Amino acid sequence: MITVYGYSPSGNCHKLRMLLSHLGREYHWVETDSAHGATRKPEYLAKNPNGKVPMIETDDGRIMTESNAILCWLADGTRYFAGDAWQRAQTLAWMFFEQYSHEPYVAVARFICGWTPLDSPRRADLPKLRERGDAALAVMEKHLGANAWFSSLGYGIADIALFAYTHCAADGGFELAKYPHVVAWLDxxxxxxxxxxxxPYAAENTTLIAQSRHV
Structure with a gap:
C-alpha cells in the first residue's frame, strides 16, 4: 500500500491515479489542496521541502516526489514501461518533453485561466504561453501522424504523462480541434x-465537484 498526496484537478497528480488504476494497485489518496497552501504547511514541507504535489509515501516511510519519476517507479517491470534500454529511453524522452516543452505552457495557461482572478497581471502571459503550448501540440501532432503512441512499445507512461494536461488543454484556451491526430490519440x-x-471541478471557484476516490 502506498499513500498518494495529490490535488485532484492537477494533471501531474492525475497521472498517478491513471497508472494506479491501469495496474489495479491499491492505494490511499490524501487530497492535498496545493492551490490553497496545503503543501506549504510545516508537516508537509518536512516530507517534501519543495512543497509540491504529487508525493507518495510507502508503508516504511520512504518518500518519492516528481510525477514522472513516480510513474517510472510504479511502472517498472510492467508493459507500461517496456523495452530495452534504447526503447525505454525513447519513452523517457517524451516524458522529458512533457515536463520541459509542454507542461510549462499548457498547464500554466490552464492554471491562470482557472485559478487566478480576471484582473490578475499573470493573464498578460497567456498569449506567449499559448504560442509555446501550440508549438508543443504541433510536435505531438507530427509524431502521431506516423505513430499510435508516445511510449516506445505501445500505450505506456509517456502517453499517461502527456495525456494529463493535453486532454484539458481547452481550459487554458487551446483549440485541440486544430490537432486531429492528437484528438484521436486522446480517444x-x-x-x-x-x-x-x-x-470535474468548478473552475470559477476551484472547488472540487467530485471528491477523490479512496481505494
Missing part, C-alpha cells in the same frame, strides 16, 4: 482498460 487513451477520468 485511444480513454479507451484503455482501467482508464479513469480526472474528477
Amino acid at each position: 485511444r487513451v480513454r479507451a484503455q482498460p482501467g482508464f479513469v477520468a480526472m474528477p
